Every structure is written in C-alpha cells, then in structure tokens.
Amino acid sequence: RSIRVRAYCSSANLGPGFDALAVALDAFYDEVEVRVESGSGKVIVESVYGPYANQVSNPTTVVGAVKEFKQFKGLGLEDVDVVIRLFKGVPIGSGLGSSGASAAATVVALANLFYPSIKPEEMVYIAGLAEAYAAGSPHFDNVAASTLGKLVALAILDKGLVVKKVDFDAWFAIAMPVKNIFGEGKTKAMREVVPKTVEMRKAVANWSRVAVMMISALQGDLETFGKMMELDEIVEPARSKLIPCYEEVRKAAKKANSLGVTISGAGPSIIALAKDKSHAKEVAEAMANAYSKCVEAIPIITKTA
Numbered sequence: 444r445s446i447r448v449r450a451y452c453s454s455a456n457l458g459p460g461f462d463a464l465a466v467a468l469d470a471f472y473d474e475v476e477v478r479v480e481s482g483s484g485k486v487i488v489e490s491v492y493g494p495y496a497n498q499v500s501n502p503t504t505v506v507g508a509v510k511e512f513k514q515f516k517g518l519g520l521e522d523v524d525v526v527i528r529l530f531k532g533v534p535i536g537s538g539l540g541s542s543g544a545s546a547a548a549t550v551v552a553l554a555n556l557f558y559p560s561i562k563p564e565e566m567v568y569i570a571g572l573a574e575a576y577a578a579g580s581p582h583f584d585n586v587a588a589s590t591l592g593k594l595v596a597l598a599i600l601d602k603g604l605v606v607k608k609v610d611f612d613a614w615f616a617i618a619m620p621v622k623n624i625f626g627e628g629k630t631k632a633m634r635e636v637v638p639k640t641v642e643m644r645k646a647v648a649n650w651s652r653v654a655v656m657m658i659s660a661l662q663g664d665l666e667t668f669g670k671m672m673e674l675d676e677i678v679e680p681a682r683s684k685l686i687p688c689y690e691e692v693r694k695a696a697k698k699a700n701s702l703g704v705t706i707s708g709a710g711p712s713i714i715a716l717a718k719d720k721s722h723a724k725e726v727a728e729a730m731a732n733a734y735s736k737c738v739e740a741i742p743i744i745t746k747t748a
C-alpha cells in the first residue's frame with residue numbers, strides 16, 4: 444500500500460498571533476510518498492529529492508511524525524515498516540514552515556493509510572508534536588495551515604487543540620534570503636529569544652489585535668487585517684533585532700503601500716499583505732531590494748492555498 448500527499452508551505456504568527464495563527468501559501472510545497480511493507484516497525488526514509496533536498500541534513504520532522512503517529516492512541520504498527528520518499532520543495536530555515544510541511548504531509552499520509560476516521564485536529568496535534576524534533580518544543584500553527592489550508596487559528600488546551608479554518612483569500616509579498624542565513628536550529632534559537640513573561644498591557648494589546656484580525660478575515664477586510672499584522676508588541680520586537688535590514692525592509696513595504704508587514708514565522712523571511720497580485724509583485728520587489736542591501740534576497744508573490 445502507498446499514498447502520495449502534498450502539503451503547502453505556510454507563514455505563522457502573522458504578527459501578534461504567535462503560535463496561534465498561520466496561513467497556507469502556494470509558493471512552495473513538500474510531498475511525501477509513504478509505502479507500507481510488512482516488517483518490524485522500522486521508519487525508513489528511502490530518498491529525499493527535489494529543489495531543496497540538499498538542505499536536508501536529517502528529515503527529523505518526517506521521522507518524528509511517524510513516531511508520534513504510532514504512539515497516538517497506541518497505534519503500535521510493530522509489524523510494518525513505513526518507507527518514505529520526501530520531495531522537498533519548501534526551502535529550509537526560511538520562516539515558511541518547511542519542517543511543518545513535511546510533518547503535515549507525513550501525518551496526513553499515515554492517517555489515510557492507517558486511521559481514516561482521525562479528526563483534523565488530531566492530525567494537527569500529531570504533526571505539531573513532530574515539530575518539536577526540529578524546533579525543540581512543539582508548535583502547531585504551521586502544521587495547522589499546511590494540513591487544513593487557508594487561514595487557521597488554534598487554541599492549545601491542557602489536552603489537545605481546537606483548530607478553526609477560515610476561507611481567507613489574499614495575496615502576500617515575501618522577501619526571502621537566498622541562503623539559509625541562520626543555519627540549523629534557527630527556529631529553536633528564535634523561540635529562545637521570545638520573552639518568558641509578558642506585561643498585562645502588552646498581552647491585552649496582542650490578543651485584542653488577534654481578535655480583530657479574525658473578525659476582519661471573516662469580513663474580508665484586508666486593510667484592518669494588515670494593520671493588525673504589524674502591531675505585535677511581544678515577539679516581533681525581540682526577534683526583529685536579529686534580522687538584518689529588518690527596519691529597511693519594513694519601510695520599503697510601507698512605502699510600496701503594503702497593507703501590513705511582519706516577520707514570517709520565526710524569520711528570516713519577511714511577509715507583507717498586498718491588495719492584489721500586481722501589488723504583491725511591487726511590494727515583494729521593493730522588499731527584496733531593501734533586504735539585498737544586507738543579505739541577498741528574492742521576491743516571492745504568493746496567495747493563500
């Protein structure tokens with residue numbers, strides 16, 4: 444038995460929604476082909492191929508996804524080997540949910556093969572646990588978007604998650620460094636700079652903005668959504684100091700009238716909301732030019748997937 448599953452890249456946080464919001468984007472995707480053979484419970488990554496295969500030193504979230512899936516509800520699967528071929532189409536370490544796309548595709552594939560009655564939230568939960576293999580701690584936002592598509596919001600409970608998806612259609616501009624400037628362990632390091640405690644005033648500011656973003660998304664009000672995107676008081680101020688030319692890129696996006704600009708996930712890509720496709724092109728080019736004064740960056744025009 445075998446199955447092939449595609450998962451798109453994603454941009455998490457969208458400003459104030461740290462670990463709670465993400466969008467799936469059609470810029471890049473990963474695919475996994477999972478084959479099941481009788482065996483002894485082994486996980487075998489048979490091949491990694493595709494444009495970013497050479498950046499994969501160790502497909503940790505794919506292997507992690509299989510391990511977490513097996514443990515879930517005691518699905519031992521001791522009498523089979525799971526053989527995986529990974530098409531790596533999402534650049535690694537870019538802030539576009541590369542590890543999450545691999546994890547999400549793997550979990551969806553396994554669910555189809557072994558547990559078709561699984562709930563979407565359970566798939567997201569398992570894939571988010573797999574993220575810990577790369578990022579040091581689980582996070583569910585990228586995998587939620589890659590699993591479900593479009594715009595997702597999630598609440599982490601004592602046990603499990605609640606995940607909601609909105610059919611949000613929007614164009615985004617991204618400036619992405621060509622090289623993996625932070626190297627391996629980037630997400631882990633970028634999670635370590637997030638403040639451990641937060642003043643009540645800042646917490647209220649952030650969650651009020653996220654609440655408004657969600658209603659704006661439901662109303663198709665891109666302007667308000669974008670305005671909120673750039674008003675993170677907690678995570679962006681800590682991380683942006685580590686991103687070269689961040690302020691210049693932000694200014695370039697604003698000058699090109701982007702609706703909102705912020706760090707994509709844990710960075711270093713920088714993402715802006717645009718009015719439409721041609722505006723996204725203009726904004727992405729302006730941002731990539733500004734970014735390239737510090738590190739070579741390319742413009743990406745993408746829409747929600």
Ligand code: HSE
Nearest residue numbers: 455462582584708709
């Ligand atoms: N929410 C996660 C973070 C996303 O910001 O660390 C990582 O892509």
